[in-house]
Amino acid sequence: MENKVPTATYYAWLPFVTLLRKEILRFWRVASQTLLTPIITASLYLFVFGATLGERLSVLEGFSYAQFVIPGLILMGVINNSFANTSSSLFMSRYLGGIVDLLVTPVTPPQFILAYTLAAMLRGSLVGTVVWAISTLFADLPWHAPLLAILMAMLASFLFAQFGLIAAIFAHNFDTLSMYSNFLILPLIYLGGVFYPISILPQPWEKLSYLNPLFYLIDGFRHAIIGVGDTSFTVAFGVSGAIALLLFCWAAWLIGKGYRLRS
Numbered sequence: 684m685e686n687k688v689p690t691a692t693y694y695a696w697l698p699f700v701t702l703l704r705k706e707i708l709r710f711w712r713v714a715s716q717t718l719l720t721p722i723i724t725a726s727l728y729l730f731v732f733g734a735t736l737g738e739r740l741s742v743l744e745g746f747s748y749a750q751f752v753i754p755g756l757i758l759m760g761v762i763n764n765s766f767a768n769t770s771s772s773l774f775m776s777r778y779l780g781g782i783v784d785l786l787v788t789p790v791t792p793p794q795f796i797l798a799y800t801l802a803a804m805l806r807g808s809l810v811g812t813v814v815w816a817i818s819t820l821f822a823d824l825p826w827h828a829p830l831l832a833i834l835m836a837m838l839a840s841f842l843f844a845q846f847g848l849i850a851a852i853f854a855h856n857f858d859t860l861s862m863y864s865n866f867l868i869l870p871l872i873y874l875g876g877v878f879y880p881i882s883i884l885p886q887p888w889e890k891l892s893y894l895n896p897l898f899y900l901i902d903g904f905r906h907a908i909i910g911v912g913d914t915s916f917t918v919a920f921g922v923s924g925a926i927a928l929l930l931f932c933w934a935a936w937l938i939g940k941g942y943r944l945r946s
Contacts, residue, residue, distance in 0.1 A: 699794040702785070706802035710768055717764070718809060725760050725814040729753070729821055732878075742879055746909055749822035753815075754832075754905040755877030758839055760814045762900070765807035765840040766868060769799045769847030774860055777851065782944050792939040796848065796931070803844035804837065811836060827910030835904040838923050842900070843868075845930035852937050852944065871897040876905075882913055899923050 710717040732752045743751050776782040790798075818824070826832065846863075854860040875897035881889050892898055903919025906912025912919070938944070 695789075696794075698788050698790045699798055702790060702795070702798040703801055706768075706772060706798055707805060709772060710802070710806050717768070717806060718813075721760055721764055721810050722813050722817075725756055725810070726817050728756050729814070729818055732756070742883060743909075743911060746911070747822060749818075750824060750909060751880075751905070752878055753818045753822060753824060754908045755872075755901050757811050757814050757818070758836060758901055758904045759872055759877060761807040761811040761836050761840050762843050762868065762872065762897075763864070764810045765803045766843040766847040766850070766864065768803035768806045769844045770851045770854075770860055770863070771847075772802075773799065773848055773851035774854055774857075777944065786941060786944060792935055795938055796845075796934055799848060800841060800844040803847065804840040807840040807843075808836070824908050825910060826908055828907040828916075831916060832904055832907035835900065835907055835920070835923070838920070838927060839900045839904070842923065842927040842930060845927065845934045848934045849930065849937065852934075852942060868897075871895055872901070874898075875901045876913070877901055880913060896922065896926050 732749060742748060773782070776785065785795075815824075850860060850863040854863070874892065875895045876892065881892040881898065881902075884892060899914065899919045899922040902912045902914050903916060903923065906914070906916065906919065936942075
């Protein structure tokens, strides 16, 4: 039986596959920190808003509070973990100097971004899936448009994977990196309608909420699950997709130039 000779395509994508495998193993080997901890945190949210307040409050006619808030909690897990995976991995490579060795390998900038992004999306999807599975103990979700819900979750994960790369490049130290999460992402998530519909806000706060980019991700995901939203799918996917494309182009430009990666 003849041995097949590896093709040029095989050698061209071998560095990418190696980097992707390395990124997946990186978070998998410390799963107690990267997967278990955010799942426990989300479970506590589910217990508070599902078991204690879920049947006692209602902010949307026809749905319990648990049904309303669970989609936001699922997406919050996806967003936080997608951002954390790319930002922590790339920053540690810069901090320890390993990024220099990576830059001299035959990994193209698109492959570099794709490897980091796919690993981050896998981690975010795993956390989001487990959070959804746990949420079934507290409420039944109607899943109005399951395909659109999956697409929105993937778009949110992709978007914040790019943002994580950008944050890791511009961060000067660990404190700076944590500021992106604590003082930017979390406030935008909480003000983006995770725990309330923006339609119940008085003016001008309702109008100002439309300036929050995370509102479109959260509302689009919830709309796909329960069938009710403050914006249409076209607007939610259009705004989110435009932001994701912008961040991807920015990350690709920074990595292609080697900006702050070789120093």
